[in-house]
Amino acid sequence: MHTKTIAELARGLQNREYSSVELTQHFLGRIKQAESVNAFVTVTEEQAMAVAKKADEQIAKGQAGPLTGIPIGQKDIFCTQDVKTSCGSKMLDNFISPYSATVVEKINQAGAVMLGKLNMDEFAMGSSNETSFYGAVKNPWDTTAVPGGSSGGSAAAVAARLVAGATGTDTGGSIRQPAAFCGITGLKPTYGRVSRYGMIAFASSLDQAGPMTQTVEDAAIMLQAMAGFDPKDSTSVDQPVPDYLDGLEKDIKGLKIGLIKEFFADGLDEGCAKTVQAALDEYRKMGAEIKEISLPNLKLSIPVYYVIAPAECSANLSRYDGVRFGYRCEDPKDLNDMYIRSRGEAFGAEVKRRILIGTYALSAGYYDAYYIKAQKVRRLISEDFKKAFSDVDVIMGPVTPTTAFGIGEKTSDPIEMYLSDMYTIAVNLAGLPAISIPAGFSDNKPVGLQIIGNYFAESQLLNVAHQYQKVTDWHQQLPEQFA
Amino acid sequence: MEWETVIGLEIHAQLATKSKIFSGASTAYGAPPNTQACAVDLGFPGVLPVLNKQAVRMAVIFGMAIEAEIAPYSVFARKNYFYPDLPKGYQISQFELPIVGNGHLDIQVNGVSKRIGVTRAHLEEDAGKSLHEDFHGLTGIDLNRAGTPLLEIVSEPDMRSAKEAVAYMKKLHELVRYLKICDGNMQEGSFRCDANVSVRPKGQQEFGTRAEIKNINSFKFVEKAINFEVERQIDILENGGQIVQETRLYDADKDETRSMRSKEEANDYRYFPDPDLLPVIVEESLKQEIKAELPELPEAKKQRFKDQYQQDEETASQLTATMEMADYYERVVKNANCEAKLCTSWVTGTLLGALNKAGLEISDSPIEAERLAGLLQRIADNTISGKIAKQVFEEMWQGNAGADEIIEAKGLKQITDTGAIEVIIDKIIADNPAQVEQYLSGKDKVFGFFVGQVMKATQGKANPGEVNKMLKDKLK
Amino acid sequence: MALTAENVNSIAYLARLGIDEKDVEAYAKDLSGILDLVEQMGSVETEGVLPMAHPTDQPQRLREDEVTEHDQRDYFQKLAPQVEAGLYLVPKVIE
Known part of the structure; x- marks a missing residue:
């Protein structure tokens, strides 16, 4: 059952080949067996069984939707009522959320069965899942390698078939990069397409939730449930949600694909480059036109990002002060001691680095040189994209410069770690949607293809990506150990 | 040497909305601690602010009333600092682009009119309250007030005496209540004042170094605090010292100001645009709509009272001091159908005298405007004399009967035979x-x-x- | 831009973030490296460019002024480290 996609499982449930209770039990069993992957922070077995039972009743009544009874996982960044929501941090190790994120409510509403909360980099700050308070997650394709981050638990859980689908969040590549490292499909929607309410903030103007699944079709099914206007999120966009399954089969002949020149320069691993080129050849075969484009300011994405994201996070994380929830140090001797030790003891090194950088960039005398400058370059980057989209329909390129690197390989050098997001960050700065799909292997590790679309062009992205999956089978491969 | 005092005021007016500025929690005063603090007010992980329409509207109403520029595009920013009554570790405020720009307010001191500039007015959220009673040496935090909308009204340093500062504060207090955007209750903290005070040798152009006196919550204290501070500064300067730019707290019990923040706490608020909130756009149509609905403002009303009811400055000021007072008076005039002069003398004399004695506000008057008008009618048509009318007034004060009933029952009709x-x-x-x-x-x-x-x-x-x-x- | 240990300590204090004395040098080195990376931004001319705070060009939506939240104090305060009489307790605040 676990090798099946969400779409296939839904059909199986409809046809009574198995019940949701059986499905849920099966996946819970796999989660237990795969404990060493460390994909889960919390497994919600009891609740899952209760929801599965309800799902079966709904299926029996003929009221099932495409997600009814499907076992999924939620990244531990999404607040889930009465379930621990840690955000990968010691700070929230004791936080039983008193409410649910809008995304969680919507997915619950759709009848999906949440099996648990997925491991992640602490407060989504990381590209390897090694900053988690709960320890590193292992890449199911190579358990000595990282799954990517920050949605590493989500990617590993889908790759190891511990869940049929998962949610992730993407601030600088946190859905796409782990999807590429783990050989699954990951979609980062347009900023504002999915509500951020109840999704613990890292960098508010960049964060966006999206689905992580085996296939593009499944991503469309999950996005359908997740997307939509939310009056509780001021940055949520009030635009109708199209039927994402509707356009999947459209012919892509004549599609104009832009290839970012700068993405194929120094730094891109040869194996990855070859794999991406091969994928582009497939598109050529399908009748797409490919042209090289230049986005000259993209090279500044990482510098810009490492001002804006830390600046926003430095304020977003001030609420963790040991007063109303979360960790408080033992016996504070005064107010400042409580703040300093609670935060000092409960935040990990990477979170601290980013809070410090952000605090510095916003402080008196540096604000213009760092923060305002970064926002100006951000606009230039976004305008580069605008210009490109007046010429091409979608933009393609690699997701990551290399395949999954080894656990511990980059932890001593934060900057080297940051550079692993060099192809994904610009999309967040501009707020565009992008998808990562499996495109092959290099050294037996998965390589992803990134497709970037124009604002709110999720349907088109899904269509273009789905057409690729129709002519390839990379997305169907799974690590032997988890077959 | 002769010194000149320079004062600028920052007034925090709590806006009279039902719900908070960024959440759907109630703003009602006096609830048990933390029962009106929802997840957004508490700064829980993942929650987001959504702006209250009425708060924006009230800010625009205020701006229009002081003939200020209304920003077509204004931005919320985060003001970062750690304090236990500030749940998120930042206050959502407006910094570079406030909603209300340059405006002005005219005050009168000793019969002379003076225009005070208003630099800006911006929207922000109030903080909670720290309760310092002893909880085994700890402080208790009540976050009911956190997120209550505030309009911070910043004046130019245009005032030159404590008297002018008080006149300005009173004028503003009167205005916000006229506009019904703030209940003006100073005891409950709905209307609070910080004063920036400096002195300079008379004739000098540059301003002296200023001290900011925080949280002065009565007109009387504003005057006292400023006067104390001015003397303190002059004392220092005359003894060859220098003023330190700092925040000071007024202690009403000791009638003194004292330094509040130590030097190591040098403020660096790290303002930046709040990424959870988008720019606030005020359309021309909203401004037009509000302009049409704007009530008659105190200054205009006073002038009208002078013209229409032949009142002198003092009487007109008294009768237009609050919207309630003015409305009461005009209801009397309308219903009494007699000479305005008679109404004026009865309202300002007998009625206000009685209210004053009983410690009541006009809105709590035991005699409604319509009943008082009924009495004045009987004076005007000679049914009773002024003297008898006083007697009838006493009766009306005690009960609910109308003038005619009382005159009838007590046989007080004038003998016209x-x-x-x-x-x-x-x-x-x-x-x-x-x-x-x-x-x-x-x-x-x-x-x-x-x-x-x-x-x-x-x-x-x-x-x-x-x-x-x-x-x-x-x-x- | 090279940050000193002293810089790190003052930034950490502003952020109320405890840093072990033995780690301060390492932070100083890491942060200096990040700032060097960040300063590549200087290579592009941005005179006259409008700062971009949000990816979407939308105005703020306004909520009706309605009370929609009810009292959940007890539920929320189960999560608090220290409460008494409905108040959150913290070490003494001195003004």
Whole structure:
């Protein structure tokens, strides 16, 4: 059952080949067996069984939707009522959320069965899942390698078939990069397409939730449930949600694909480059036109990002002060001691680095040189994209410069770690949607293809990506150990 | 040396919305601690702010009333600092692009009018409260107030005395209540003031170093705090010292200001645009709509009272001090259907006197405007005399009866039957020949004696005008 | 831009973030490296460019002024480290 996609499982449930209770039990069993992957922070077995039972009743009544009874996982960044929501941090190790994120409510509403909360980099700050308070997650394709981050638990859980689908969040590549490292499909929607309410903030103007699944079709099914206007999120966009399954089969002949020149320069691993080129050849075969484009300011994405994201996070994380929830140090001797030790003891090194950088960039005398400058370059980057989209329909390129690197390989050098997001960050700065799909292997590790679309062009992205999956089978491969 | 005082005020007015500025929690005052602090107010992980329409509207109303520029595009920013009554570790405020720009307010001090510039007014959220009573040496935090909308109104340093500062603060207080955007309750903290105070040698152009006095919550304290601070600064300067730019707290019990923040706490608020909130756009149409609905403002109303009801400055000021007062007065005028002068003297004299004595506000007056008008009508149509009217007023104050009922029940109607009065007059003349003699020999003062006797005999119910006329005739 | 240990300590204090004395040098080195990376931004001319705070060009939506939240104090305060009489307790605040 676990090798099946969400779409296939839904059909199986409809046809009574198995019940949701059986499905849920099966996946819970796999989660237990795969404990060493460390994909889960919390497994919600009891609740899952209760929801599965309800799902079966709904299926029996003929009221099932495409997600009814499907076992999924939620990244531990999404607040889930009465379930621990840690955000990968010691700070929230004791936080039983008193409410649910809008995304969680919507997915619950759709009848999906949440099996648990997925491991992640602490407060989504990381590209390897090694900053988690709960320890590193292992890449199911190579358990000595990282799954990517920050949605590493989500990617590993889908790759190891511990869940049929998962949610992730993407601030600088946190859905796409782990999807590429783990050989699954990951979609980062347009900023504002999915509500951020109840999704613990890292960098508010960049964060966006999206689905992580085996296939593009499944991503469309999950996005359908997740997307939509939310009056509780001021940055949520009030635009109708199209039927994402509707356009999947459209012919892509004549599609104009832009290839970012700068993405194929120094730094891109040869194996990855070859794999991406091969994928582009497939598109050529399908009748797409490919042209090289230049986005000259993209090279500044990482510098810009490492001002804006830390600046926003430095304020977003001030609420963790040991007063109303979360960790408080033992016996504070005064107010400042409580703040300093609670935060000092409960935040990990990477979170601290980013809070410090952000605090510095916003402080008196540096604000213009760092923060305002970064926002100006951000606009230039976004305008580069605008210009490109007046010429091409979608933009393609690699997701990551290399395949999954080894656990511990980059932890001593934060900057080297940051550079692993060099192809994904610009999309967040501009707020565009992008998808990562499996495109092959290099050294037996998965390589992803990134497709970037124009604002709110999720349907088109899904269509273009789905057409690729129709002519390839990379997305169907799974690590032997988890077959 | 002669010194000149320079004062600028920052007034925090809590906006009279039902719900908070960024959440759906109630803003009602006085609830048990933390029962009106929802997840957004508490700064829980993942929650987001959504702006209250009414708060924006009220800010625009205020801006229009002080003839300020309304920013078509304004931005919320985060002001970062750690304090336990500030749940998110930052306050959502406006910094570079406030919603209300340059405006002004005219004040009167000692009969002279002066224009005070308003630099800006911006929207922000209030913080919670720290309770310092002893919880085993700990402080208790109540976050009910956190997220209550505030309009921070910043003046230019245009005031030159504590008196001017108080006049400005009172004027603003009157205005926000007129506009119904703030209840003005200073005891509950709905209207609070910080004062920036500096001194400089008279004639010097540059400003001196200023001290900011925080949280002064009464008109009296503003005056005292400023006066204390001015003396303190002059003292330092005259002794060759220098003023330190700092925040000071006014202690009403000791009537002094004292330094509040130590030097190591140098503020660096790290303002930046709040990424959870988008720019606030005020459309021209909203401004037009608000302009059309704007009530008559205190200054205009005062002028109208002077013109329409022939009042002097002081009376008009008194009657337009609050919207409630002015409305009451005009309801009396409308219903009494008599000379405005009579209404004015009764409202400012008898009514306000009685209210004052009882410690009541006009809105709590036991006699409604319509009932008072009923009484004045009976004076105007000569049914009762002014003196009797006072008696009726007392009765009305105690109960719910109207003037007519009381006049009827107590038989207080004036005697208009001239025949009856004539009989009484004849008797009094006959009984007091000595006084008649005196009067006829030129002692005009004795005339009052006869009037008094007649009124006494009629228990005050005779029409004084009629009595005068008849007496004069008889004593010729 | 090279940050000193002293810089790190003052930034950490502003952020109320405890840093072990033995780690301060390492932070100083890491942060200096990040700032060097960040300063590549200087290579592009941005005179006259409008700062971009949000990816979407939308105005703020306004909420109706309605009370929609009810009292959940007890539920929320189960999560608090220290409460009494409905108040959150913290070490003494001195003004």
